[in-house]
Amino acid sequence: MRRLARAAMVAAPILALGATGASADQFVRMVSGPSGGSWYPLGAKIMQVMQDNIDGVAASNTSGGGIANVKAVGGGDAEIGWTYAHTAANGYEGKGKFDKAVKDIAYFATLYPSTFQVAVPSDSKIMSFEDMKDANISPGKTGWTGTAFAESILQAYGFNFNDIKNNGGTVHYVDYTESVALMKDGHIDVFMAATSMPQASFIELNHSPGLRFIGVPEPKLTEIIKANPGYIRGAITPAAYEGVEQDIPTLGIVTSMIVSKDLPDDLVYQMMTIFWDNHAAFAEVKKTWNDVTLENALNGASVPVHPGAARYYEEKGVRPAS
Numbered sequence: 346m347r348r349l350a351r352a353a354m355v356a357a358p359i360l361a362l363g364a365t366g367a368s369a370d371q372f373v374r375m376v377s378g379p380s381g382g383s384w385y386p387l388g389a390k391i392m393q394v395m396q397d398n399i400d401g402v403a404a405s406n407t408s409g410g411g412i413a414n415v416k417a418v419g420g421g422d423a424e425i426g427w428t429y430a431h432t433a434a435n436g437y438e439g440k441g442k443f444d445k446a447v448k449d450i451a452y453f454a455t456l457y458p459s460t461f462q463v464a465v466p467s468d469s470k471i472m473s474f475e476d477m478k479d480a481n482i483s484p485g486k487t488g489w490t491g492t493a494f495a496e497s498i499l500q501a502y503g504f505n506f507n508d509i510k511n512n513g514g515t516v517h518y519v520d521y522t523e524s525v526a527l528m529k530d531g532h533i534d535v536f537m538a539a540t541s542m543p544q545a546s547f548i549e550l551n552h553s554p555g556l557r558f559i560g561v562p563e564p565k566l567t568e569i570i571k572a573n574p575g576y577i578r579g580a581i582t583p584a585a586y587e588g589v590e591q592d593i594p595t596l597g598i599v600t601s602m603i604v605s606k607d608l609p610d611d612l613v614y615q616m617m618t619i620f621w622d623n624h625a626a627f628a629e630v631k632k633t634w635n636d637v638t639l640e641n642a643l644n645g646a647s648v649p650v651h652p653g654a655a656r657y658y659e660e661k662g663v664r665p666a667s
Contacts (some may be wrong), residue, residue, distance in 0.1 A: 370401035371612060376409035376423040379486075381521030383541040383631045384427045384600075390630045391620065398619045399612075408520075411490030411539075412442050415603065419447035424605045425616075429490050429539075429598045430455065431574060434647035442493055451651035453602040453613075454620065455644050457636035460579040461494045461539045461596040464547060467555035467588075471534060474502045474559065479512035482535040483524040491539035492518070494596060497576075498561060501569050521546040529554065539598060541633040543585040551586055558586070560593040569596065599645045606651060613653025621657075639663060 375392050378384025385408055392404035409417060414426035415436035432441075439446035465471045471480060477499070484495035484506075499505055506516045517524070517533060525546050527533040538544065550556050558581045561569065570576045579597025583589045604613060621639055628634040643650065643658060643665040650658070658664070 371403070371609075373402055373404045373425060373608075373612075373616075374423045375404065375406045376414040376417045376426045377406055378410065378427055378540075379408050379489075379520040379522070381525070381546050382538070382544065383633055386630050387627060387634065388427060390627055394623045394626060395616060395619055398623075399615050402612075410486055410488045410492075412436070412493060413488035415443070415447055415450060416488075418603055418605055419449045421449070421605070424608055425453065426603055428601055428603055429459070430601045430645040430647045431576065431598060432490050432493075433601055433603050434574075437648045442488075449606050450603045450648055451606040451654070452643075452646045452648050453604045453617075453651060453654055454637075454642045455646065456600040456602065457541065457633050458577070458579065459539050459598050459600050460542045460581060461491065461498075461537070461561075461598070462542065462544065462547060462581055463495075463535065463537045463559040463595070464550065464556040465535050465559060466528065467557045469534060469557065471559070474498060474561075477514075477535055478504050478509060479514040480509065480534040481515045481517070481532060482509065482537065483517040483519055483527060483533045484537045485518070485539075486520060487518050489539075490598065491537060494539050494576075494598075495537045497569055497573050498565075498596070501565055501572070525549055535559075539596075541600075541631070542581065547586060551588065556586070556588070558589060558593050561595050563594070566594060566596070601645065601647075603648065604651050604654075606649075608651065608653070610651075610653040610656070613651050614657050615653075617654050617657035 375388050377388030388406040392406045396402055396404040411428040411432045414428050415433055417423040418426040435441035436443045436447040485492040509516055517527060524536045528536055528550055566578060577597045579595050580592040581589060581595055582592055642663050646665055
């Protein structure tokens, strides 16, 4: 009830999908991702479908990032959020980028794998992460999981964001759209993002000025994965981007959705039904949604599953991978 009252006070100015406070019994606010990524447009469509099909619900979608979204849902500033399985686990346990445990979250669904992608202009002299110690980089906004990914990799190479600045480089904590503009104008040397593949921002930059992707070689991959439970191996593939001739090894993560544990069980059950019944509509927004499957919806579940979601999955015979 605390969250519902809080939502009623703040939702009016952020409603983006047409419902009014007068007609809504429950506000469901989603925090997704940046406008240039996959999370935001998918989130907007999901919230539209939820609002159109669940009586008494007014829905909204706003931008965010994996770490910040866990804090937003756990803190009562949103009811549903996009994140990653390992990020949700860190939040629940108060580890990593979380200075305290975030216990008011529950699992909703495992979605699709994301890939950590790092690119430089095709004519850049930067050939590896070792060459970024004094570079101008854009790793994402503070609170984004991709930014934490970047920190993990740089730490494995013996330096961090502060070292880059002290060496004369710059760190731009900006979104994908701003990163594209900065690289086109020659103001950054490196663009990093943890997102689906292919990703529109990298496609645009690959067209002009042209890109070259930087991989994470063995044994660094093993070292980083061992130090960061939840990270997995990934690859930037020739099928994703023109000019990539062979798989480029990198890191991967599993995209997930969490909800407030205080959402009513019946509402979450309804949300689950609408969510899975409209799979085709979401795939029309982003092809990566074709990788989202009901049978894998609990794979990697890293925090307690919401009772409303658990009821739905039990009825469908969905269980975590053994």
